[in-house]
Amino acid sequence: MLKFERFTLANGLRVLVHKDVTTPMVAVNVLYDVGARDEEKERTGFAHLFEHLMFGGSVNIPEYDEPLQMAGGENNAYTTNDITNYYIQLPIQNMETAFWLESDRMLSLAFSEKSLDVQRKVVCEEFKEHYINKPYGDAWEHLRELAYTVHPYQWMTIGKELKHIEEAQLSDVKAFFQKHYTPQNAVLCVAGNVRTEDVKALAEKWFGPIPAGEKYVRQIAEEPTQTAARSKTVMADVPLDALYKAWHIAPRLSPAYYAADLITEVMGSGFASRLYQRLVKERQLFSNISCYHTGSLDAGLLIVEGKIVEGKSIEEANEAVEREMQLLTEQGVTDEELQKAKNKIEAMIAFEDMTLLSRANNIAFYELLGDAEMINQEWDRYQAVTAQFLQETAAICLRPENCNTLFYKKKSA
């Protein structure tokens, strides 16, 4: 049970305070309600490029990192298809430094051509390192395009193509900032041995004067229900064939989301999971296999991916996966399997709660979803999933016509 207090500033910034008297550190987490799903189709990769620019100095502070490091702090940030999150951990004595830095870059960035130019290059190298210069690195690009016809989840956070990043202009970047980086679109969470009134005073002092800005109202086309199976074959210079399958699942707050999460535990998490045991160990069709989901806020994807054992047929491997999914749909899970999946979730929640940063991040995240209190209801939501509901969810989600299959094949020499 995580405890917290909250208040909202006049400009709309939501602030949460989580007290932990055992730690000498404080975590300051600023979550912005903007991700790759808020980008335009012709200008992808912006939310993430922007995350880089947030470290290029702000209106009153030329260097972001230096003063933070001087204060004994460490920070980083990440961007997903849904959100952008910035976090700091530093000794509690220097907490105000974090307020000073974070509020100034929410107020306004010091946009410079030089900073944009360098970060464009850095992001292009990140793109190359993770998605081009790696075998199977572009699999997700194909899979997203296949699975989403209208929803902006059809592109990766890094961007659809290098060109979009290379062509980013300073004016685009400024417009993006004004639209999304406002107090109304952000959640601040402070965790550590702090008193709410002290956090409130600091928040008023540093974030209070920032203009509220305009409320961004998200308008994203919902992905229509898929009615026919889709597949795509890619030939590439890779050592082994690989199979990727994606089924649409329910949005983050739906009860079916929790059932889908448990399905991935049963099917493909760990050496005792069904897919691993049957397809890697018994039938030896795959050299590795995993089943997981994208954890998206809008309707996401349940994924099965694996590499095919050399000499085995990818078509046979695909049929075997489909057969396992069908078995789950037809027969459901045993009580023991369901209990195991729930036990894993219970342990995962406890281990995640160990670190201060993770607690600060999660509290902010649930507040963004609508109510931070939901963090304490997560376990109940998993508990509420019965074997029958899991099977019903499987029947809806794992329908063959809801499936997207990517055959990633080795180009013959």
Place this chain on the structure above:
Amino acid sequence: MLDRTKAPQIHDAVEFTFALPPINTRQLQNGIPLYWLNAGVQDVMEIDWVFPAGLWYEQKPAVSGAVAALLKNGTSKYTAQQINEALEFYGASLKVNPGNDNCTVTLYTLTKHLPSLLPMVYEILTDAVFPEEELAIYKQNSIQRLLVNLRQCEFVANQRIDALLFGEFHPYGRFTRKEKIEALLREDLLAFYNAAFNLSNVKMFMAGNVGEKEVNNINEVFGNIIPVKAELQSEQFSAPGPSEKKHRVINDEAGVQGAIRIASLFPNRHHPDFAPMVVLNTLFGGYFGSRLMSNIREDKGYTYGIYSSLAPFVHGGSLTIHAEVGRDVVEPAVKEIYHEMETLCNEPADEEELLLVKNYLLGNLLGDLDGPFSILQRWRTIILNGLTAQHFDNNINTYKNITSAELQALAQKYYHRDNFYEVVVI
């Protein structure tokens, strides 16, 4: 009116006091040492069994990795499936990490499930049988994984640089090849397991929401066996002969990046230069504000990230600079790396930068002393290296008090271009 150009007053981390929370030392009734500490609020725990079962003790290449991978895949009573089921049912994970010197088996679990898990861990650690069919699957799948890894420039660069530093036949320098995996026999695995995974050589560590109850539980399960002392074999390895220092490898004609590794040998934690080098290395390439990162990423945009790091082992160690950079800027990046080394040799760091590095290093260390698993990690390093808590205090002292002049002298001692091996793999 709020003046946002003025930074709030800070407290320098160099002024803080740092105390490593104490650890309890206990011998099980058969003499197995158990080091443990209670910390944290969540009902979670970690236990490590550390065996001298790393690459150093291998008599045949690739054996330690195979034993680690197959440790959980069958005992005389249970199949791999039964073992994994028994562990995963409780949401626990048992990880086996083979290293250069040791192999560490780590159990993470909710504390309440410990009694249900310990007997199975005991089975695994005393009665693994390495079934032939499990070995066959392992060989097939690890060769496939190797094939994929060999297509990645950073993987190949890591292999090459270690081989250059330590020599291709040295345990720290030799790397996995397909033929070595193919040549593995069940007897090799059993022989290594019997010699190295012997409870007479184990050290146990435990942290989390734990107390006497858990200690007693461990004693009941692990304290009754009378371990038969096994003598570990190991050889002495001489340094590699002189070889060409610069290597350029084209691993993928179509590659768009080059993996740069520039490295030299560097002593381990017992050497008096180690702690000072932690500070110099941080300044040079150990954090986001480092010289390398500021120049090569933040000024020139050649890379997504560049770091230098120290890798201390029991029988030696290394200092390595690593980055993946755009193919067309490989040579300018290499040039800048040496340029930054030379600058550190030629000019003392100014006081402001030195204070920043110290505050950063110490501020992070404070964060690191927060949480049971990271405290245990510190203790494990101290105990496994035969050091004491005094060593921790000495290090803090060094981090707080080292001067620019000392760092410059250290740079002049170690940052010689001629000492470094250089590998770029595209």
